[in-house]
Amino acid sequence: MAAPKVGTFATGLVPLPAENVDTDQIVPARYLKVIDKAGLADALFHDWRFEADGSKKSPPFVIDEPRYAGHGILVAGDNFGTGSSREHAPWALGAFGIKAILATSFADIFKSNALKNGILPIVLPAPLHATLMQIAKDDLAATVTIDLATATLTTPDGAAHHFPIDLFSQKMLLDGLDELDYIRTQGGKIEAHETSHPGTINTLQPNTPR
């Protein structure tokens, strides 16, 4: 898997003013039967977007509205991504073209999964979040610029706002470094730990036959 690389990008906003958007809404479980990562764009928010017969809802769900076509930043409610650990959620968001999500908080596992797939989960203070939600609804031409190197988000009025990001994730994404490759450089430490912590768990060999 090539590591995602993120730098600076400017794109439009899509408003999704719902709190606690859960992973079962982001990708319903019946789309988890895939054995690869491809083709999840249609699974994204599937049951909010499609009728039972597979046709798009009318009026369409917000991400399908033509006026938001090509907009890459989702402005969502608090605790986005609550629920399961399915990485299919960021895979589907990425496949659809979402590059960043703005919310007042994120569920832990979703946040970690998003970062590993080059999607920025950006936590904003409530007033700025509310302003951007309003802009997303009212000003279709508005673009927001996100610069990962400086961890700044520039609103349409030109004001730059710093956002918090884990320094390690920031570096990995900026340089397109792969986390697994990084861990593999620590082989010596892993071996030393295994030697000093032999442990009592062996999945291969039961101690007591059943």
Added chain:
Amino acid sequence: MHEVTSPQAFTGLRGRGLKVRRPDRTVATADHSIPTTPRNLPIADEMAAAQVKQLEANCAEFGVPLHGWESPNQGIVHVIGPELGLTQPGATIVCGDSHTATHGAFGALAFGIGTSEVEMVLATQCLLQRKPKTYLVRVDGTLRPGVSAKDIILALIARIGVGGGTGHVFEYAGSAIRALSMEERMTICNMSIEGGARAGLVAPDETTFAYLKGRPHAPQGADWDAAVARWRTLTSDEGATYDKEIVIDANTLEPMVTYGTNPGMGLPISGTIPNPADESDPAAARALTRALEYMDLRAGDSIIGRPVNTVFIGSCTNGRISDLRLAANVLKGHTVAKGVRVMVVPGSADVKRQAEREGLDTIFRDAGADWREAGCSMCIAMNGDQLAPGEYAISTSNRNFEGRQGKGGRTFLASPLTAAATALTGVIADPRTLPGMSR
């Protein structure tokens, strides 16, 4: 690991030419997408069949032990780990599944990870982590008859909300937690993630050791003694401080039921459905309005007496033998309400065998319930066990998200006792009104 969140991790390993570093610390089962119909039938759903086959091929290629589709040890990953004695105090346990928190009941640090992280662990047995914050959940007192572990955790989540524990690990402590069996502790730790915490744990004690002793993968002889001596040290220091704390009085808890579309939307069973107009926070009011619309429930109505179409007893939250015993005890000698589908799905093949040894299957069947093979089943509705649009279920599982139990389906989460009481009447019923449960 299980069939749903592992295939892409193996593909990653193959692409990099890597092996599984510690097959002896890795274990797999098939639980999510498999049918719960008799095991001599093939898997009808082609995608599910392909996923299970892929898991078998991956495990064979990489030397990972698999308790698969036809194994006598098959079951929900969070049920078989403890059952086999693989879940041990002090271990760090991860799985591509958010309910990995279940294993925290043993004093293990157990949490769900994404598939990229599954690949990292398979390759290196390591993960990069930031230290989480700590959150003490102290439950004091004694549970009243008819109130169970599930009600403790639903009450906690109703109080702190589904994001309340974000960034934290819960430690469950207090006299009410100490008094619980391991299976009850697992029920509580299981739903830590529904409170926003990736992990939740209980310090190991005599109850933990008694549960583990003699299990297939538990240490034996001198190794056992040494392990127990080490495990005894895995408690928080006297006077330890936490980043957050909450105290719950077990004496005052009632059976809990959720009415909305996230697990935080729960209330004591004697309560009435809240009114969005009473919410001071506009976002919460909006969420509640939407939830009541989806659930087609009216503010002010009591939750008792709401009709259900289906009763689901199972899942990694409440699919263990003690859960089935509680439900069977309620159903024994009765029949379920007319027109109500009652599905009982054991959490593992071992739970199923044990239940059959005790004759619970006969009790369920005689009552008119459906007794099935082990798996996740209608907890996640990936395998064909699902609600029709608009149907209501009372479910012992852990998530009531929109469509979780089938597109358009509506879920009330509750304990096995409440679910079984509801099965008898066809409407949500208070288990405390059952014989032998007087207040």
